[in-house]
Amino acid sequence: MSNTCHSGRKKIYARTILSMKGEKKIVMVTAYDYPIARIVDEAGVDAILVGDSLGMVVLGYDSTLHVTMNDMMRHVSAVSRTRPCALITADMPFMSYEPSTKDAIFNAGRLVKSGAEAVKLEGGSEIIDIIKAIVSSGIPVMGHIGMTPQKANRLGGYRRMGKTESEKRMLLEDAKLLDEAGVFSIVIEFTKADVAKKITESITVPTICIGAGPYCDGQVLVIHDILGLSSFVPPFAKTYVNLPEIIKEAVEQYSKEVRNGVFPEPQHYK
Secondary structure, three states, rough: OOOOOOOOOOOOOHHHHHHHOOOOOOOEEEOOOOHHHHHHHOOOOOEEEEEEOOOHHOOOOOOOOOHHHHHHHHHHHHHHOOOOOOEEEEEEEOOOOOOHHHHHHHHHHHHHOOOEEEEEEEEOOOHHHHHHHHHHOOOOEEEEEOHHHHHHHOOOOOOOOOOOOHHHHHHHHHHHHHHOOOOEEEEEEOOOOOHHHHHHOOOOOOOOEEEOOOOOOEEOOOHHHHHOOOOOOOOOOOOOOHHHHHHHHHHHHHHHHHHHHOOOOOHOOO
């Protein structure tokens, strides 16, 4: 296995991300298919997350709970075919790791065989033994605490975490347990910025924030939010381009040319 990839950049592994704590901000974005993965990798991101958010932004579900292992493996495979320099991390979907440690290891392995180079699990103390087992099997694990969408029903909906003293203590304790369990990084989602800052300063692995302020070791956003393609953009996300309008204008121009007999032109069929 080469340490360089198609662009000549050094290939990024889980240990690369781990080494970036306190040295360089980590840039992670989601991608779910071949063309977008190729583009974001060429843009120089450090990590690509094949997130179960694909259920909402690609498949049209109302939550991530409907995403299956087959969904994840299909999209991980598509992303991996780009052979990116960025680290490919795949979300383990709802109920792919909760039933048993055996199920967790098996399903994590299925994602790796599909092309993932690491997996991400949502939760803290309740899944520590599962995380230890996956790490022991040789698969790098990214943690995920704060607002964990797979557990939204238990948490009382999609809300900012870390507002109460008990939640602050729980989040810090979960982060420390994940650190000790061997994760190489932790995503902190939709959590009070001061809490994310405290966690970042208290553990040895990098934190990657989404909606949790500027004090983490890196940031992650959903690519559809960046491009303006999401039907709903959360308040903590930033849209950098109105891609729907660009697409609409292109298709309207195509439609006009077809209806007026302008397209195809001779160079398109001779």
